[in-house]
Amino acid sequence: MAQPKNFGFGEDEKMLRDTAQKFLKDNASVDKLHKLVAGNPDPYRAIESHWDKSIWDKIVEMGWTTVAVPESAGGMGMNLTALAALAEEVGRAALPSPFIATVNATLVVRECDGAVAEQLLGEIAEGKAMTLAGINKLGSWKSSDTDVTAKGDGDVVLNGTAYFVQDVAKSETLIVRAKSSKGVGLYTVAVDADGVNIVADSIIDLTRDQAHIQFNNVKVSSAQVIASGNGGAEAMDKAEPAILTVVAADMVGAGEWQLQTTVEYVNTREQFGHTLGYFQAVKHPVVNMMIMIDQAKSLVYNAACAIDDEPESAMKFARMANAMGSDVASFCSNRAIQFHGGIGFTWECYLHLYTKRQKHNQVMYGDSKYQRAKLAELLMGPVAA
């Protein structure tokens, strides 16, 4: 299959993106964000989840959570390009919300057949926030690695711990990956179900929350089985290109904010009789930030479009987009702080919110070296022993 020239970014997608951009600009400015999440800088403070639920309610009202839900399940069923554009805006705002977590859950659930999945997609379309749970203690990026076990046929019992669960404090439902003798299945569990113990992590990123979740003999009925057998791992694998692309879009949006903020600063701050941007030691790396962001952005839209229109290349292009997105996150965070000088090193400067969000995105889904190693496997075959 071939991709359309415009990446599938037509009038509808543009309107969605422009509306989102305006909404976030008006309602989720960075100074508001800083007041919301950065009130207590003490690294040893008690863990709290800071977010503005009213923004999330409006997001649901505007239908962002239905974008990736198929029309058959009551969603808008828009293309991945639209979703990438939304994620880019969410990243630009460094928005604390269950949006990315819910989108990622959506992308996995919609790869599953059956009534349970259909039901969940309907709930997502109505605005119920969900998050994926199942990463193991080692932080493995492989869909088949999980420390949660599922035992029993029909009614199932979950045990073990899921680590690095994103934005669970903002979610109502867990989509749990658990291993049985038949493979990795997928189960839906309410955050307040019996036997579910959510332990909040103290993390760097102030724009998210994170937890590890202990499952102690959590009983799951057949109405909670989204995918049995190895269907959970299969759905995760199918959804991986889309998840990688969405996360890359978040990094691109955040990178754009870092670039713009840095450009504004170096165009204002004077040293040695010139604005900082005059000096090539600043100017050229700032240009390199732009170049990397542009490459990542182009690769993101290419990957998004491939998921819809060139599925045989989707994984390849998604790994490219995510690898470059991670490199953007790393380089832009680094140069933005450096070029802000001392002020960029302070808590009061907003930069750190983005640096921390970027770092989180970089390590949570497979860093750029991992993406490139996996890309090499796709293009060159596995490494011979």
Added chain:
Amino acid sequence: MAQPKNFGFGEDEKMLRDTAQKFLKDNASVDKLHKLVAGNPDPYRAIESHWDKSIWDKIVEMGWTTVAVPESAGGMGMNLTALAALAEEVGRAALPSPFIATVNATLVVRECDGAVAEQLLGEIAEGKAMTLAGINKLGSWKSSDTDVTAKGDGDVVLNGTAYFVQDVAKSETLIVRAKSSKGVGLYTVAVDADGVNIVADSIIDLTRDQAHIQFNNVKVSSAQVIASGNGGAEAMDKAEPAILTVVAADMVGAGEWQLQTTVEYVNTREQFGHTLGYFQAVKHPVVNMMIMIDQAKSLVYNAACAIDDEPESAMKFARMANAMGSDVASFCSNRAIQFHGGIGFTWECYLHLYTKRQKHNQVMYGDSKYQRAKLAELLMGPVAA
């Protein structure tokens, strides 16, 4: 064992280095070099070896070839630091000579016991130029890989081809690595022996010559066996830290020339109303050239000193020195040409002599990625399958 603070670079070593520097400055200037080796730019020209034999004769007279020969064999038996300092000066002059080839042969032969080795070392001390032969067609950097075979006990017959043999047109004797059922032995063969067919390669580096050498039933008497059994590979392995250090020193010296020449150019050439060195897009990378050269140079002297005084660390430090030396070669060649602009891209500018020599040094003994992989094996153990 512990290293002396001064890297073993005392008065004798300093005098040797200073004398060499002055000699090469007076007798082997770069414009003389360019006239000597760059007369015909046609890449399809017939292959010729260009060098000034009279300089070599003086080098022998000054005793450079005896520096690494043990006193017991009639040499000066100086330390590796002295040898590194000489190699640095030879690299700075990009000198076409069999010096590096002969030094490398010396370093291997002196690791062998017995009368044949003793005899050869004596010949080297007297100024006979030698070169190592045995790299296989794949260009493997492992001492045990060779396409030359040795058959028979007592009298041995050599067959096969040795590739990438350095400066053979300037040498009288080949030190041949050849494989038998017992391992890799070492044999001395005259360049004009029966059955030896030297086929000159057309190479990029104008300051060296190179050939592949076919051995067609070359008969070798017991008086030509430097090391039997697997003694050849063992001697090569023992000599490897020293060879890597000498080659790294050559790259450091050449890098220093590239830096100095670039500094002179960017301090003279004006664009946009300033000398090029005014612009940070030039200034900072030139500083980075210096930084890398300095690191490589410090690592070279540390490695050289380790070979004499801290042998348990010699291989580790030699790989570090060579890796950084290769990175110097690559980066300095790149930036030197770029900052010379159009003129740096012409044959008449002397830069290309150094770029080509550097490239050659980089690939012939294991590039920096290889050195780092091997260093990791030393420090972290082999990669688990």
Added chain:
Amino acid sequence: MSAASRKESPEQAEFRVHCRQWLSENTPEKATVRLPESPVEIMTNEQMDYLRSWQKSAYEGGLIGCDYPKSQGGGGMTNCQPIANQEMQAAGVPMLPNVIGLGMGAPTIHYHAQDALKERLLPLLFSAENIWCQGFSEPGAGSDLANVQTFAEKVGDKWVINGHKVWTSLAHFADWMIILVRTDKEDKHNGLSYFVVPIKAALGKGVTVRPLIKITGETGFNEVLFDNLEITDDYRLDEVGNGWKVAMTTLLHERGAGQLVTPSAGRGVVKKESAGDAYSLMGLAKEFARDGKLASDDPVIREEIMKAIIRQEGSKQDARRSRVSSLCDHPMRLPLQTKLLMTEIRQDYAALALEIQGPASSLYLGDDNAPSAGAWPLAYMNSYGMTIAAGASEVQRNILGERILGLAKSK
């Protein structure tokens, strides 16, 4: 029906059919001479004759100048040159030798010359009967174009040119040169004017062409000296003093950022493993060993190849995105990156290729055993020409920082 063709206009679709048809019937005969890597490395008359004859044929087939008006010898179509380029590249036909004329001369003449001059020059340019070169750089004006010192003095109704141009590719074959000269010594930017100059006709009569040799050992570019060359005012493009503006048209098209797409074909004789593409490093790595295994099984080499491929793919997708205005903030932000990125990426992966080839990368063009006939060392060395010429990378970054991001000018 593919998505790509779905968006084609009827004219484009019909033209694509024509191109395929014509190319299938007019495949040029295989060259008997070794062809160079790119047009600016054409060294011999035999090479030039072969390629010139092919360009003429392609022009007659309607595949060159498609979007120029018919009065100027063009095809009078709209957005059809990209179609011809795609089909020529797919067919693997040889390169077009008059690359400076097609890429820089033609659009500049089209936008700035008087009608009579356009109608006289362009058909001969398209057919390669006239080869063109370009005279911007000078010994004292490398990246600093506004520092051009070659002077054109108005004497009566003629202009008398004196000066010294350098790095002029193809000048040793060229009939014409587009040239930027100074007509006012007082005013740096408004003191420049722009002409077309008949070079070949004036050889020995005011014009001297001296070949320069590159670090590769190849020729391909030149110094051109002007000693009281007289030309008529007819050869002026745009107004006196507007040279800088005209030069910007030239540079815009050189960087692939102009309206008129440059005709371009394949490279014909170049083999699969040639030094032209980051993807080709994957195959290259299968041919060489490192530490007892294939380089293609070395994870560090794989990582570096992937980096190169991702950057190359990023540039390709940048080019695609640059045509989707709703995904671009500033219309020039992506086009102005093209030249910078492609040249730096090529330099980096050529260096990587030499590492992959290991000791065998020492073998050069004249060596029978050189892998890919020495194409990678050649590409590596030639890559420096690309990061220096036509606005060094440093200048490109200044332009991007200043024009796109609004950073203070570095001068």
Added chain:
Amino acid sequence: MSAASRKESPEQAEFRVHCRQWLSENTPEKATVRLPESPVEIMTNEQMDYLRSWQKSAYEGGLIGCDYPKSQGGGGMTNCQPIANQEMQAAGVPMLPNVIGLGMGAPTIHYHAQDALKERLLPLLFSAENIWCQGFSEPGAGSDLANVQTFAEKVGDKWVINGHKVWTSLAHFADWMIILVRTDKEDKHNGLSYFVVPIKAALGKGVTVRPLIKITGETGFNEVLFDNLEITDDYRLDEVGNGWKVAMTTLLHERGAGQLVTPSAGRGVVKKESAGDAYSLMGLAKEFARDGKLASDDPVIREEIMKAIIRQEGSKQDARRSRVSSLCDHPMRLPLQTKLLMTEIRQDYAALALEIQGPASSLYLGDDNAPSAGAWPLAYMNSYGMTIAAGASEVQRNILGERILGLAKSK
């Protein structure tokens, strides 16, 4: 007898024995409070009290100020401070808290103050009874030190100081500040003068200290505001107008390039796997998995760790070579690189450590499960302070290019 000790003077050898003996008998008690990564991150009085008491003890043991004259409270020895430092580091004793005073204040006072002032201030500085801070940076003078605006006006026989200093580490504990001020608004470089100022005594009486919070969430540096603070002329170092020259002494010693070696100890409570050394990444990589195997078995991770280790080893050997004059062209060429390299190398390997830790690197100081108690994310963020403070990396490269290579000044 080892080569290292063979070259020691009798005084040094004897002193080394003393150090070992003293340290074995005077190991400080284990801290009951969590100690910070470095002295400039001391946050609480408990931390300061513990470390201050340790420094006092080490001073009384003769391990601090060894090479200063006895009249200034020093040990009156020659080249013995490095011996004490080696032994303190080997013994793994805690850090010395008065780091600004020892590293910058003491040598500057030694070279530029009048005898009475030296004799009064230095013993209390060495013993940490007086904590020192430094006032160079201002909101409008970050890397551009000559742009200092804080003004000292001569009124009668007093100086009246007004202005605003920033990034002053330890100011919230400091008794004294070394300060660079402007005494002449017309002359940029010759209009600067240098004083010592009693900070703590003047709190609320002309001096205000406001803590700033770092991106790590920790405090540790401050703003200091001067509002008509009066001081006597006794507190001036060197002549009026010589402030720039005095500041260079300070900076030279800050960069480890001065004659007087700064006393330094270990970090005491820091664990083996702490974020302090590129070599520690090898062990770190054994604790984390990537793609089904240990990170220490990923060749790309190994390659990056080796790059970091080689650079770190290169800097270490640079420091060694800088003391062998026959292997150095310019005496300042290596010393001026030290700060630039160490800070950039640390920044790079801290970022690599986070990649190795993968998702677990999200866990921060307050998390019970954070690997190494969150030391690596902390080190990564704090590394930015190091590449920005005390002359940003960009300024360091300017200095190297201009002073060592003679390139044109960038201003």
